[in-house]
Amino acid sequence: MCSRTSRNSRTGRPRSIEADTAILEATRAALVDLGWSKLTMGDVAGRAGVAKTTLYRRWANKNELVVDAVAVLFDELELPDLGSLRADIEHVVLQFAALLERPETKTALMAVVAESTRDAPLRERIRASIVDRQKRLVLDGRRRAQQRGELPSDRDPTTVEATDDLIFDVIAGAVVHRALVSAEPVDGQWVARLSALLVGGLGAVATLGE
Amino acid sequence: MCSRTSRNSRTGRPRSIEADTAILEATRAALVDLGWSKLTMGDVAGRAGVAKTTLYRRWANKNELVVDAVAVLFDELELPDLGSLRADIEHVVLQFAALLERPETKTALMAVVAESTRDAPLRERIRASIVDRQKRLVLDGRRRAQQRGELPSDRDPTTVEATDDLIFDVIAGAVVHRALVSAEPVDGQWVARLSALLVGGLGAVATLGE
Amino acid sequence: MCSRTSRNSRTGRPRSIEADTAILEATRAALVDLGWSKLTMGDVAGRAGVAKTTLYRRWANKNELVVDAVAVLFDELELPDLGSLRADIEHVVLQFAALLERPETKTALMAVVAESTRDAPLRERIRASIVDRQKRLVLDGRRRAQQRGELPSDRDPTTVEATDDLIFDVIAGAVVHRALVSAEPVDGQWVARLSALLVGGLGAVATLGE
Amino acid sequence: MCSRTSRNSRTGRPRSIEADTAILEATRAALVDLGWSKLTMGDVAGRAGVAKTTLYRRWANKNELVVDAVAVLFDELELPDLGSLRADIEHVVLQFAALLERPETKTALMAVVAESTRDAPLRERIRASIVDRQKRLVLDGRRRAQQRGELPSDRDPTTVEATDDLIFDVIAGAVVHRALVSAEPVDGQWVARLSALLVGGLGAVATLGE
DNA sequence: GGCTAAGCGAGACGGTACGTCGAGTCTTGGT
DNA sequence: ACCAAGACTCGACGTACCGTCTCGCTTAGCC
Numbered sequence: 001m002c003s004r005t006s007r008n009s010r011t012g013r014p015r016s017i018e019a020d021t022a023i024l025e026a027t028r029a030a031l032v033d034l035g036w037s038k039l040t041m042g043d044v045a046g047r048a049g050v051a052k053t054t055l056y057r058r059w060a061n062k063n064e065l066v067v068d069a070v071a072v073l074f075d076e077l078e079l080p081d082l083g084s085l086r087a088d089i090e091h092v093v094l095q096f097a098a099l100l101e102r103p104e105t106k107t108a109l110m111a112v113v114a115e116s117t118r119d120a121p122l123r124e125r126i127r128a129s130i131v132d133r134q135k136r137l138v139l140d141g142r143r144r145a146q147q148r149g150e151l152p153s154d155r156d157p158t159t160v161e162a163t164d165d166l167i168f169d170v171i172a173g174a175v176v177h178r179a180l181v182s183a184e185p186v187d188g189q190w191v192a193r194l195s196a197l198l199v200g201g202l203g204a205v206a207t208l209g210e
Numbered sequence: 211m212c213s214r215t216s217r218n219s220r221t222g223r224p225r226s227i228e229a230d231t232a233i234l235e236a237t238r239a240a241l242v243d244l245g246w247s248k249l250t251m252g253d254v255a256g257r258a259g260v261a262k263t264t265l266y267r268r269w270a271n272k273n274e275l276v277v278d279a280v281a282v283l284f285d286e287l288e289l290p291d292l293g294s295l296r297a298d299i300e301h302v303v304l305q306f307a308a309l310l311e312r313p314e315t316k317t318a319l320m321a322v323v324a325e326s327t328r329d330a331p332l333r334e335r336i337r338a339s340i341v342d343r344q345k346r347l348v349l350d351g352r353r354r355a356q357q358r359g360e361l362p363s364d365r366d367p368t369t370v371e372a373t374d375d376l377i378f379d380v381i382a383g384a385v386v387h388r389a390l391v392s393a394e395p396v397d398g399q400w401v402a403r404l405s406a407l408l409v410g411g412l413g414a415v416a417t418l419g420e
Numbered sequence: 421m422c423s424r425t426s427r428n429s430r431t432g433r434p435r436s437i438e439a440d441t442a443i444l445e446a447t448r449a450a451l452v453d454l455g456w457s458k459l460t461m462g463d464v465a466g467r468a469g470v471a472k473t474t475l476y477r478r479w480a481n482k483n484e485l486v487v488d489a490v491a492v493l494f495d496e497l498e499l500p501d502l503g504s505l506r507a508d509i510e511h512v513v514l515q516f517a518a519l520l521e522r523p524e525t526k527t528a529l530m531a532v533v534a535e536s537t538r539d540a541p542l543r544e545r546i547r548a549s550i551v552d553r554q555k556r557l558v559l560d561g562r563r564r565a566q567q568r569g570e571l572p573s574d575r576d577p578t579t580v581e582a583t584d585d586l587i588f589d590v591i592a593g594a595v596v597h598r599a600l601v602s603a604e605p606v607d608g609q610w611v612a613r614l615s616a617l618l619v620g621g622l623g624a625v626a627t628l629g630e
Numbered sequence: 631m632c633s634r635t636s637r638n639s640r641t642g643r644p645r646s647i648e649a650d651t652a653i654l655e656a657t658r659a660a661l662v663d664l665g666w667s668k669l670t671m672g673d674v675a676g677r678a679g680v681a682k683t684t685l686y687r688r689w690a691n692k693n694e695l696v697v698d699a700v701a702v703l704f705d706e707l708e709l710p711d712l713g714s715l716r717a718d719i720e721h722v723v724l725q726f727a728a729l730l731e732r733p734e735t736k737t738a739l740m741a742v743v744a745e746s747t748r749d750a751p752l753r754e755r756i757r758a759s760i761v762d763r764q765k766r767l768v769l770d771g772r773r774r775a776q777q778r779g780e781l782p783s784d785r786d787p788t789t790v791e792a793t794d795d796l797i798f799d800v801i802a803g804a805v806v807h808r809a810l811v812s813a814e815p816v817d818g819q820w821v822a823r824l825s826a827l828l829v830g831g832l833g834a835v836a837t838l839g840e
Numbered sequence: 841g842g843c844t845a846a847g848c849g850a851g852a853c854g855g856t857a858c859g860t861c862g863a864g865t866c867t868t869g870g871t
Numbered sequence: 872a873c874c875a876a877g878a879c880t881c882g883a884c885g886t887a888c889c890g891t892c893t894c895g896c897t898t899a900g901c902c
Contacts, residue, residue: 011872012872012873013871013872013873013874014872014873015872015873015874016873016874019874035327035328036324036325036328037324037325037328040861040862040863041862041863041864042861042862042863045875049875050874050875051874051875051876051877052863052864052865052875052876052877053865053866053873053874053875053876054873054874054875056863056864056865057873057874061863061864062863103327106327107324107327107328108324109324110320110321110323110324110327111320111321111324111325113320113324113390113391114246114247114317114318114319114320114321114323114324115246115247115321116390116393117245117246117313117316117317117320117390118245118246118247118248118317123393126391127392127393131391131392162399162400162403163403165392165394165400166384166400166403166404166407168392169384169387169388169391169392170380170383170384170387170404170407172383172387172391173380173382173383173384173385173386173387173388173391174376174379174380174383174384175383176383176386176387177379177380177382177383177386178379178383180323180326180327181323181336181341181379181382181383182337182341182375182378182379183326183333183337184375189372190372190376192418193372193373193376193415193418194376194380196411196414196415196418197376197380197407197408197411197412197414197415198407198411199411199414200410200411200412200413200414200415201406201407201408201409201410201411201412201414202407202410202411203410204406204407204409204410204411205403205406205407205410208402208403208406220850220894220895221849221850221851221894221895221896222849222850222851222852222893222894222895223850223851223852223853223892223893223894224851224852224893224894225851225852225853226852226853229852229853250882250883250884251883251884251885252882252883252884253883255854259854260853260854261853261854261855261856262854262855262884262885263852263853263854263855263885263886263887264852264853264854266885266886267852267853271885431844431845431846431899431900431901432844432845432846432847432898432899432900433845433846433847433848433897433898433899433900434846434847434898434899434900435846435847435848436847436848439847439848455747455748456744456745456748457744457745457748460887460888460889461888461889461890462887462888462889465849469849470848470849471848471849471850471851472849472850472851472889472890472891473847473848473849473850473891473892474847474848474849476890476891477847477848481889481890482889523747526747527744527747527748528744529744530740530741530743530744530747531740531741531744531745533740533744533810533811534666534667534737534738534739534740534741534743534744535666535667535741536810536813537665537733537736537737537740537810538665538666538667538668538737543813546811547812547813551811551812582819582820582823583823585812585814586804586820586823586824586827588812589804589807589808589811589812590800590803590804590807590824590827592803592807592811593800593802593803593804593805593806593807593808593811594796594799594800594803594804595803596803596806596807597799597800597802597803597806598799598803600743600746600747601743601756601761601799601802601803602757602761602795602798602799603746603753603757604795609792610792610796612838613792613793613796613835613838614796614800616831616834616835616838617796617800617827617828617831617832617834617835618827618831619831619834620830620831620832620833620834620835621826621827621828621829621830621831621832621834622827622830622831623830624826624827624829624830624831625823625826625827625830628822628823628826640868640869640876641868641869641870641875641876641877642867642868642869642875642876642877642878643866643867643868643876643877643878643879644867644868644877644878645877645878645879646878646879649878649879670856670857670858671857671858671859672856672857672858673857680879680880681879681880681881681882682858682859682860682880682881683859683860683861683878683879683880683881684878684879684880686859686860687878687879691859
């Protein structure tokens with residue numbers, strides 16, 4: 001989460017662990033109250049009952065702090081087996097949409113992505129903390145569908161990975177775009193249509209390389 | 211573009227039209243050089259050879275200015291008839307990806323979307339200046355495919371509109387997510403897979419309501 | 421009062437005379453309401469129902485305008501013959517003190533004097549519009565006292581002038597200092613003491629050159 | 631000099647003492663170079679090698695800063711015993727005139743007095759920092775003259791104080807008026823006349839109450 | 841009675857300074 | 872070595888006024 005700058009952290013007073021969690025909670029609370037652009041380090045420090053120094057000892061800047069504060073929320077997403085690929089997709093899409101409704105996620109996610117376009121370390125942190133961690137959902141869903149026989153078994157592993165990535169970008173992208181850019185509700189109808197599109201299209205993608 | 215606050219503009223010195231265009235150009239240039247978060251009103255004013263006051267007389271804040279400066283870039287997108295739905299999709303996706311590669315777009319788009327989550331007027335401005343204007347691409351592509359017989363003709367107009375919206379969110383969202391969040395290249399292979407998914411899936415969506 | 425810039429003012433629309441007086445009145449009103457430092461040209465123009473351009477066509481800047489607006493107030497001072505030098509002095513001192521109590525005078529006088537320390541034209545304007553015009557009071561008072569026999573008749577005219585100047589600076593300076601710097605009331609007792617000092621001291625000054 | 635806003639200054643980084651003196655020196659230098667009206671807080675900060683915030687943390691505005699910066703100059707005035715009341719007066723008047731010739735004093739004194747007409751706290755600050763501190767000169771001079779037998783000993787203490795105040799206002803006011811309003815030199819002749827007036831008049835003031 | 845030159849109200853313009861705020865760093869004394 | 876507190880530098884913010892300019896529209900006097 002936050003890196004130790006000193007090579008040997010045996011000596012000296014150890015960092016307070018409560019401070020870490022208090023800061024992250026305070027960051028999320030500040031995001032809810034103020035949104036990304038009005039959130040200040042001083043305010044977060046104040047809410048956490050901590051000095052600004054303590055924040056900067058742990059995170060290099062506002063962006064990295066917010067990524068860490070928000071990343072954990074994405075771990076709530078899970079993929080219970082609902083018996084069909086389509087049901088699994090609909091479930092995870094609704095979960096993801098609910099997550100994007102929360103003000104701390106809504107305001108923070110696009111902001112850090114925007115910052116990351118000019119900040120490679122931040123981009124890496126986002127990828128590691130959020131993006132790559134959630135690809136598991138696509139992998140699990142696809143494997144399960146293969147076990148059920150809804151999808152053909154793997155042939156070329158690179159093709160499989162490329163398709164996984166595509167599905168991930170399509171689902172995540174479509175939901176984000178619907179919720180934040182188009183600013184329309186992600187409701188049952190829309191989700192049904194999206195999953196129909198995906199399930200129907202996956203066959204066509206699979207036969208592409210042949 | 212920028213609203214007149216005074217009800218009657220007959221009297222007094224009229225606003226300089228050159229200033230308007232100079233400011234928008236300067237804004238794009240500053241986005242290229244500095245990115246969203248480092249862009250300052252003072253810097254834009256300086257580049258445009260204009261006083262800061264002149265900026266604030268026309269735009270209430272950085273966000274609205276940037277939306278106006280960037281919106282025009284999206285009008286470059288067009289949809290030449292390439293003979294098949296799939297070719298049309300691939301073409302517009304590549305165009306859009308190229309647009310997102312430009313630093314002024316890349317850095318600005320997500321930032322203003324992030325801000326818009328807490329700013330309804332800005333959200334409206336984005337929708338009016340960017341989102342709704344580009345839906346025309348989906349409409350044209352769909353109509354053309356229907357004329358070609360690639361897609362069935364319209365039955366229920368609300369279903370058609372919902373599908374158009376879905377396709378718009380899926381295409382735009384997937385490309386943005388691929389380019390900015392996953393930070394992977396939108397290359398020919400990826401585009402081919404995406405368009406295969408869409409063309410293949412559209413049939414499934416069409417038969418959904420039956 | 422205000423100079424004509426054009427060499428020949430025969431042609432063209434003549435300047436509005438009402439504007440002149442309206443501006444000076446508005447300036448005094450603004451001085452009362454806002455004081456010197458908060459007074460703005462725009463506000464004066466607004467009060468006078470006049471465009472800013474009209475102000476600048478007549479006065480080069482805020483300082484000169486204020487000098488003209490305030491100067492006329494000093495012309496109220498007069499010296500009725502009260503029968504003795506001492507009574508005359510007490511009367512004019514009380515008059516001057518009353519003038520300095522008025523907010524427009526109080527706030528403006530010291531301000532323009534302060535500005536004049538770095539602005540020779542303004543210094544000249546103050547001298548011409550205010551200082552030199554009020555020296556008449558000292559001259560009249562002295563002549564009258566000589567006629568009454570309270571003071572010896574003139575011998576050396578330069579000595580007389582120097583003494584007049586001294587008395588002027590002492591009276592004006594003492595009252596201003598009492599009222600504005602020490603910020604104590606100029607009451608009957610104080611005035612009595614001051615006039616006693618002056619009347620008593622004038623003899624000593626007269627015998628100085630011998 | 632500058633008030634501590636926080637009640638308990640034990641904690642946190644203490645204020646830099648060098649900053650205080652650097653700011654006051656820079657203020658005087660800026661007064662010399664630019665005069666009162668052109669002096670800006672940003673410029674002072676720059677000269678002092680200090681951030682603007684640091685100025686505002688210590689002084690609420692330009693006026694208070696300038697009073698503090700200039701007040702110390704008045705402490706240079708002193709009253710060596712020259713053997714006679716008249717010599718003492720002439721000496722202090724010349725000293726004061728020399729002080730008023732210095733550009734930092736000349737430009738600042740009247741300006742802050744002008745501002746003080748609308749700003750009671752500033753008026754109090756001027757009184758405490760400048761006016762009351764320099765009344766000592768009058769007190770010392772009067773006591774010394776009494777010891778020499780040039781003036782009668784004290785009878786009524788309130789009369790004495792009133793006369794001290796009068797002399798203070800007359801001397802300070804006359805010199806300021808001569809130097810800044812009339813804008814004439816305070817030379818030996820003028821000083822001789824002024825001290826003759828005072829010494830001659832003091833007797834008359836003393837016999838006033840009887 | 842039309843011409844012309846200046847005046848006029850309105851308000852945008854380029855500047856400059858304001859006073860505030862936030863970022864991120866540094867310096868205390870104390871744990 | 873940690874911590875809370877708070878002062879520090881730096882730089883941008885959005886506002887206010889300055890004094891100038893550009894409009895379209897009077898308003899006089901002279902031909």
